[in-house]
Each structure stands twice: as C-alpha cells, then as structure tokens.
Amino acid sequence: MQLLHLVFRNLFRHKLRTVLTVLGIAIAILSFGMIRTVIAMWYSGIEASSPNRLITRNAISLIFPLPIAYRNAITAVPGVTDLSYAQWFGGIYIDEKHSQFPQIAVDGSTWFKVAPENQISDAELTAFMRERNAAIVGVQLARRFGWKVGDTVRMRSMIYSGDWDFVIRGIYTGAKKTTDETLFFFHWEYLDQKLRQLEPWRAGHVGWYVVKIADPDRAAAISQAIDARFKNSLAETRTETEESFIQGFISMSDAILIALRIVSIVIIGVILAVLSNTMAMTARERLSEYAVLKTLGFRTRHLILLIAGESVLIALAGGLIGIGLIGPTVSGFDAVMTSTIGAMFPIVGVSIATRSVSLLMALGVGLAAAIFPAWRAATLRIVNGLRRIG
Amino acid sequence: MTPIPFSYSLRNIWTRRLTTALTAGGIAMVIFVFTAVLMLAYGLEKTLVATGSDDNAIVIRKGSQSEMMSLIDRNAANVIRNQPEVATGSDGKPLAAAEAVVLISMAKQGNSQPAHVQARGIEPESLTMRPQVKLTAGRLFRPGTSEIIVGASAARRFEGLGLGQTVRFAMRDWTVVGRFEAGGSGFESEIWLDSEQLLQAFRRPVFSSVTVRLADRSAFDPLEDRLEGDPRFNLEVKREKVFYADQSAMMAGFIRVLGIFVTVIFSVGAMIGAMITMYAAVANRTMEIGTLRALGFPRRSILIAFLIESLLLSAIGGSAGLVMASLLQNMTVSTTNFTTFSEIAFRFALSPVIALESITFALMMGFLGGFLPAFRAARQNIVNSLRAV
Numbered sequence: 143m144q145l146l147h148l149v150f151r152n153l154f155r156h157k158l159r160t161v162l163t164v165l166g167i168a169i170a171i172l173s174f175g176m177i178r179t180v181i182a183m184w185y186s187g188i189e190a191s192s193p194n195r196l197i198t199r200n201a202i203s204l205i206f207p208l209p210i211a212y213r214n215a216i217t218a219v220p221g222v223t224d225l226s227y228a229q230w231f232g233g234i235y236i237d238e239k240h241s242q243f244p245q246i247a248v249d250g251s252t253w254f255k256v257a258p259e260n261q262i263s264d265a266e267l268t269a270f271m272r273e274r275n276a277a278i279v280g281v282q283l284a285r286r287f288g289w290k291v292g293d294t295v296r297m298r299s300m301i302y303s304g305d306w307d308f309v310i311r312g313i314y315t316g317a318k319k320t321t322d323e324t325l326f327f328f329h330w331e332y333l334d335q336k337l338r339q340l341e342p343w344r345a346g347h348v349g350w351y352v353v354k355i356a357d358p359d360r361a362a363a364i365s366q367a368i369d370a371r372f373k374n375s376l377a378e379t380r381t382e383t384e385e386s387f388i389q390g391f392i393s394m395s396d397a398i399l400i401a402l403r404i405v406s407i408v409i410i411g412v413i414l415a416v417l418s419n420t421m422a423m424t425a426r427e428r429l430s431e432y433a434v435l436k437t438l439g440f441r442t443r444h445l446i447l448l449i450a451g452e453s454v455l456i457a458l459a460g461g462l463i464g465i466g467l468i469g470p471t472v473s474g475f476d477a478v479m480t481s482t483i484g485a486m487f488p489i490v491g492v493s494i495a496t497r498s499v500s501l502l503m504a505l506g507v508g509l510a511a512a513i514f515p516a517w518r519a520a521t522l523r524i525v526n527g528l529r530r531i532g
Numbered sequence: 533m534t535p536i537p538f539s540y541s542l543r544n545i546w547t548r549r550l551t552t553a554l555t556a557g558g559i560a561m562v563i564f565v566f567t568a569v570l571m572l573a574y575g576l577e578k579t580l581v582a583t584g585s586d587d588n589a590i591v592i593r594k595g596s597q598s599e600m601m602s603l604i605d606r607n608a609a610n611v612i613r614n615q616p617e618v619a620t621g622s623d624g625k626p627l628a629a630a631e632a633v634v635l636i637s638m639a640k641q642g643n644s645q646p647a648h649v650q651a652r653g654i655e656p657e658s659l660t661m662r663p664q665v666k667l668t669a670g671r672l673f674r675p676g677t678s679e680i681i682v683g684a685s686a687a688r689r690f691e692g693l694g695l696g697q698t699v700r701f702a703m704r705d706w707t708v709v710g711r712f713e714a715g716g717s718g719f720e721s722e723i724w725l726d727s728e729q730l731l732q733a734f735r736r737p738v739f740s741s742v743t744v745r746l747a748d749r750s751a752f753d754p755l756e757d758r759l760e761g762d763p764r765f766n767l768e769v770k771r772e773k774v775f776y777a778d779q780s781a782m783m784a785g786f787i788r789v790l791g792i793f794v795t796v797i798f799s800v801g802a803m804i805g806a807m808i809t810m811y812a813a814v815a816n817r818t819m820e821i822g823t824l825r826a827l828g829f830p831r832r833s834i835l836i837a838f839l840i841e842s843l844l845l846s847a848i849g850g851s852a853g854l855v856m857a858s859l860l861q862n863m864t865v866s867t868t869n870f871t872t873f874s875e876i877a878f879r880f881a882l883s884p885v886i887a888l889e890s891i892t893f894a895l896m897m898g899f900l901g902g903f904l905p906a907f908r909a910a911r912q913n914i915v916n917s918l919r920a921v
Binding site: 158159162163165166167169170172173174176177180201202203204205206232234298299300301303341343374376380389390393394395396397398401402405408409411412413415416418419420422423471475478 | 550551554555557558561562564565568572593594595596597598600601603634635636637643645646647648701702703734735737766787789790791793794797798800801802804805807808809811812865866867868870873875
C-alpha cells in the first residue's frame with residue numbers, strides 16, 4: 143500500500159514529463175486502435191454472412207453471368223430450400239465520386255426470403271412488387287442522399303448503356319448490427335427487359351444465385367452436387383458458402399491488410415521507444431535514491447515494483463485515453479474517406495475486441511519499458527549509487 | 533550574435549546515447565511508415581502510368597471505368613479503325629487494335645484463395661503499338677490457335693502459367709507458349725491471346741476496347757470530338773496514358789489517405805518523445821546553460837543550439853527511417869485493383885520528392901518537439917540557473 147503511495151508521488155515529480163508521456167502513448171494507442179478497427183471493418187461482411195446460404199457463380203470469374211435457366215436445375219438439387227438470384231448493376235449516381243454504393247438487381251419475389259436480415263415492411267414490399275422500376279434502399283443509404291419513399295433516382299451504369307430511372311418504394315433496416323444498410327435493390331426483371339431491347343445477347347442472365355439450404359452441415363455436399371450438375375457446360379459453376387465467397391473478396395486486398403498489420407506493430411514500437419526513454423531517464427536520475435531506499439531496507443522486489451508500477455500506470459493512463467478517442471476518430475476518418483474517394487465501409491464501429499487488444503498492448507508496453515530501469519536498480523550496488531552525483 | 537558551436541549540440545547528442553537512440557528510433561519508425569506508404573501509392577501509379585503511351589488513344593464505351601466493363605461492337609470497331617487521325621502501319625493498314633478483356637479466376641501460388649487475372653485478346657497491331665512488350669521466353673502465339681503468352685508478373689504469381697503448361701477456361705485448354713515483359717507496366721500482370729479466339733471461346737460478339745496509334749499527338753482532339761459526337765455509338769475516347777493512370781487513382785488515393793492519416797496521428801507520439809527528451813536535456817543542463825549565458829552567449833544562441841540538437845535528433849531518425857524504407861524498393865507487392873477487379877503487381881518506388889517529403893516531415897517533428905524546451909532553456913535566468921545544483 144505504501145509502495146503504491148510512493149509510485150503516485152514519483153509520478154507527479156516530473157509532471158510535465160508524465161503528462162507528455164501519457165499523451166504520447168494515448169495518441170499511439172489511438173492510431174493502433176484505429177488500424178485494428180479499419181481491419182475489422184474489412185471483415186465485417188463475414189460476421190454478417192449466414193451459414194444457411196450458398197453462392198453459385200460462374201466458375202471462370204464473377205464478371206461472367208449464368209443463364210437464368212439454371213434456376214430450376216439448382217432448385218431441384220436435394221437439400222435446397224429456397225433460391226434467389228441477383229446481378230451487379232455498376233450504377234453511377236450523380237458522378238463517379240458519389241456512386242460508391244452497391245446496386246443489385248434482384249428477383250423481388252424471393253430475395254427478401256433468402257436474405258431476411260434485410261427487414262422490410264409488408265406494405266412496402268407489396269408496393270415494391272407492383273412496380274417494374276421500384277427500388278428498395280438501405281436506411282443508411284437513404285439518409286446519406288436524403289431519399290424518401292416515392293423519390294425518383296436516375297442512374298447511368300458502367301456496365302449497361304442508357305439512363306435508368308428508379309422509384310424508391312421501400313427502405314429496409316438491418317436485423318443485426320452487422321447488416322449492410324447501404325445497398326440499393328431493384329427488380330432483375332427491369333434490367334432484363336431493358337437488355338432485351340438494347341443488347342439482346344446479354345439478356346436472360348444473372349450474376350449469381352443465392353441458394354438457401356436447411357442444413358448447414360451439408361453445405362459442402364450440396365455445393366458439389368450443384369457444380370456437378372453444370373460440369374462441362376458453357377457456364378460451369380462454382381458454389382461455396384457465403385462466408386468463403388466474402389472471404390474471397392477480402393483476400394483480394396491481402397497485401398493492404400498485411401501492410402496495415404505491420405504498421406500497427408510499428409506503432410507499438412514507437413510507444414515502446416517513448417515510454418522506455420522516459421523510464422530510462424527517470425531511473426538514471428534516481429539511481430542515488432534507489433541506493434538510499436536499499437539502505438533503508440527496501441528489497442530488490444520493492445524497487446522493481448516501484449519502477450514497474452510507475453511505468454504500467456503511465457501506459458494504462460495513456461492507453462485508456464487513446465481507447466476513448468478511437469470512436470470519434472474513426473468517424474472522422476470515415477467522413478474524410480467518404481468526401482475524398484467515396485464511402486468505403488458499410489459498417490463503422492469500434493469493437494470490444496479492439497478495445498481490449500489496445501489495452502493489453504498498453505499494459506505490455508508498460509511492463510516492457512520497466513525492464514531495463516528495473517534491472518539497473520536491482521543490480522545497483524549501494525556504494526556506487528550513493529557515490530554518484532546527479 | 534555569437535553562435536554556440538555546432539559541435540556543442542553534436543556532442544550532447546552523442547553523450548546521451550541511449551536516450552538519443554530511443555528518441556531517434558521512434559522518429560525513424562514513423563518516417564519508415566510514412567515513406568513506405570508514399571512509395572506504395574507512387575509505385576502503383578508509376579506502374580499504371582507506364583502502361584499507357586502518349587502516342588496512343590483508347591476508345592471504350594461511355595461510362596465504363598475499365599475495359600472489362602466496356603463493350604464495343606464490330607461495326608463501331610471498324611469505324612474507329614478507319615478514322616483519318618489513326619496512323620498507318622508499314623503494311624498500309626491502320627495502326628489500331630480491337631481488344632477483348634475478360635477476368636479469369638485462377639489459383640495463386642501458395643494461397644488457397646484464387647485471384648483474378650486479366651486476359652487480353654490482342655491483334656497483331658497491339659504489339660506494334662506497344663513496343664515495351666518484349667518476349668523473354670518462348671514465342672508468340674500463332675493466330676487462330678488456343679495458345680497464350682503470359683506476362684512475367686502473372687507467371688510468377690499464378691499457378692500453372694509456366695511455359696508448356698495448360699490452363700483451362702471457357703471449355704478449352706490453352707497452352708502457354710511464351711512469356712513477356714513490358715517495362716514494369718500493368719501488362720505484365722496479364723495473359724495475352726488471340727482476340728478472335730477469345731471472342732469465340734467465350735461466345736461473345738463484342739470487343740472491349742479499341743486502341744489506336746495517333747498520326748500525331750495533336751490528332752487526339754479532333755478524334756475525340758468526332759467519335760464522342762457520333763450519334764450511332766456511345767463512345768468515350770481517352771489518351772491511353774490518362775486511361776491507365778486513372779485506374780490507379782482510387783487505389784492510390786485510398787493508400788495515401790489511410791496511410792497519411794494514421795502516420796500523422798502517431799507521429800505526434802514520436803514528436804512528444806522528442807519533446808520529453810529535450811525537456812530532460814534542458815533540465816539536466818540548467819547550470820551549463822547558466823554558464824553559457826554568463827560567458828556572454830545571448831538567449832537566441834541558446835535557443836538555436838537546443839533547436840539544432842532537436843533537429844539533429846530528428847534528422848538522424850528521419851534518415852534511418854528513410855534508409856529502411858528504401859530497402860523496400862526491390863519488393864514486389866500484388867493486390868487487387870478495385871477499379872479493374874484484377875490483380876496487379878507493382879514495386880515500392882522511391883522518388884526524390886518522396887525522400888524530400890519524408891526528411892521535411894522528420895525535421896518538422898524535431899522542430900515542433902524541440903521548440904518549447906529550447907524556448908524554456910533560452911528564458912532561464914542566469915543567476916538562478918547558476919545557483920541550481
């Protein structure tokens with residue numbers, strides 16, 4: 143107890159130095175937590191995926207579509223309970239900068255059955271089904287552009303020619319925190335009918351099928367059964383669970399994720415350097431004091447506790463302040479991203495895991511920074527310490 | 533004004549080696565990350581800028597950001613080929629190539645997840661217009677066959693692209709007969725094959741883009757006006773260099789914004805480290821400062837001496853960080869470019885501008901971190917500081 147008192151007294155001996163060190167650590171922990179949050183946002187899609195869903199797409203690559211005729215064959219595969227399909231639209235709203243939100247042409251009658259996490263009222267769904275160019279948008283997307291039900295949205299597309307008009311007939315909300323609320327759904331029928339007139343050879347195709355299965359344990363067997371059905375056809379399929387489908391997207395940015403992880407380690411190195419420096423300076427200044435304490439009967443472990451306690455307290459104080467700042471900073475970063483290159487992440491939030499890891503890192507740095515000064519104090523010979531000046 | 537000798541600052545830095553190393557080490561790590569981020573973004577830009585040429589123009593469908601999304605039918609392709617601004621080759625035919633670009637999902641070396649590689653159907657003129665493309669092994673594919681040549685980067689990163697190996701897509705087995713380099717440009721990440729074969733295999737009636745050699749560079753504007761104004765088609769004409777450079781904009785922008793945002797934040801941590809060190813240096817030398825003042829050195833000299841010490845500290849750190857980052861130059865990175873959705877390989881690239889920016893950034897950290905402590909040193913009262921123990 144008395145030792146703790148001494149630790150506190152020591153902390154306030156060089157107020158400016160302590161405050162600066164705490165601040166430095168707070169800022170470094172803040173950037174560490176920010177990077178962890180950005181990495182977590184990348185993986186947010188996986189958390190949102192359902193084990194009951196498989197995705198069937200063209201085996202060559204995502205840009206190749208599948209014939210709509212596959213619908214019946216896939217439904218006939220044992221174990222499949224529901225089926226829907228979708229096509230990427232690649233829309234440009236206002237201009238390239240504003241159009242960073244996904245537009246997906248879906249089969250209206252089945253989509254919200256296989257993707258129930260997109261919650262929509264029955265009335266809005268009925269209104270959506272009645273109109274050919276109706277659209278349902280995520281609540282966050284609607285907020286971003288100030289859209290209301292009944293608004294008309296005109297878009298061009300990077301993939302299809304012409305102007306496309308949509309009328310918003312519904313706004314969905316996510317069932318879970320991880321549900322993406324920035325999507326724009328419209329009728330695949332609308333897309334297909336327009337293609338029949340403009341580019342007939344591209345009509346009658348879908349981008350991917352979403353297959354709902356009753357038993358997630360049979361996912362592998364059902365995937366194989368579907369793919370075997372279309373083997374050696376012009377459009378061979380590749381079926382996988384929704385999770386591994388999303389994982390495939392994430393692995394595309396492997397290099398960036400690795401770079402971010404390296405940077406987060408470097409940051410820990412920076413705080414370690416700052417805190418080690420403070421502790422080393424402190425220990426150097428107090429060597430004669432340690433000798434006095436030893437003479438008074440303090441044991442080596444007391445000195446170690448004294449130094450480690452000070453170091454850990456500084457690190458934890460910095461860590462806690464930094465963690466508190468992660469939330470606001472991430473929102474700021476998201477705003478900068480949205481205004482410079484368009485929205486990047488559907489879900490912005492700081493997880494408990496990120497906070498805990500950041501705190502653990504601060505604790506670790508606090509302990510590591512105490513090692514050298516503690517060792518010096520422990521091995522100090524009283525005579526040498528007392529003989530020393532300044 | 534009598535300046536305090538430079539060696540005073542230098543020696544002080546040397547005396548406190550551990551503290552110097554720790555403080556400079558913190559700054560070095562910040563500069564390392566800062567430089568690496570800029571090098572990464574610049575490397576990507578450099579690769580894509582090198583892909584295009586000022587002498588060529590590319591025609592795509594209006595609104596398509598990448599060739600993969602663009603569609604150009606044969607009729608439009610022929611009209612484009614026969615524009616008066618298009619240069620003529622030695623055989624009297626127009627120097628223009630209708631190309632078809634598709635994405636193929638392939639297994640990466642040592643990675644379970646497949647990635648997309650861009651396959652480009654080319655015409656003989658494609659090679660004439662891109663002199664940087666050179667076969668380094670094997671031979672060119674024979675027109676009309678299922679043979680392909682692969683870019684050096686693609687061959688390294690994907691499985692089954694060695695000479696003599698076959699790849700299966702679109703119900704055909706394609707034999708790799710050659711490997712090419714393209715001056716470090718984006719083409720090295722592609723697979724090239726006969727344009728007509730690609731269209732047949734994929735049962736696809738349309739090309740993706742038409743690239744033409746301009747008769748001279750000023751011919752671009754009239755060509756752009758005529759083709760984009762043609763009501764029969766819906767075309768967009770871009771200088772080839774601009775087109776490929778644009779493809780790096782989003783990715784390079786993302787790397788820069790994310791990287792600089794994070795670095796600037798945690799650079800404050802290192803700056804505070806420098807500040808702590810300098811405050812301690814001032815506190816430990818109170819008597820020394822008093823002596824210097826008594827010897828007749830003015831306040832300003834003291835301020836400058838301490839600022840120099842801090843700047844030296846950051847210069848050491850900054851240089852160390854820059855040297856560490858420059859070692860990355862031989863490293864190749866590959867990532868999916870989200871504008872084209874395909875894998876592209878590029879190197880960390882250092883430029884004099886980046887080096888200058890990094891050192892400036894380091895010195896700025898030293899200046900900001902050292903100013904307040906130096907100011908405190910300069911303000912000290914002679915009598916009081918001489919009395920200090």
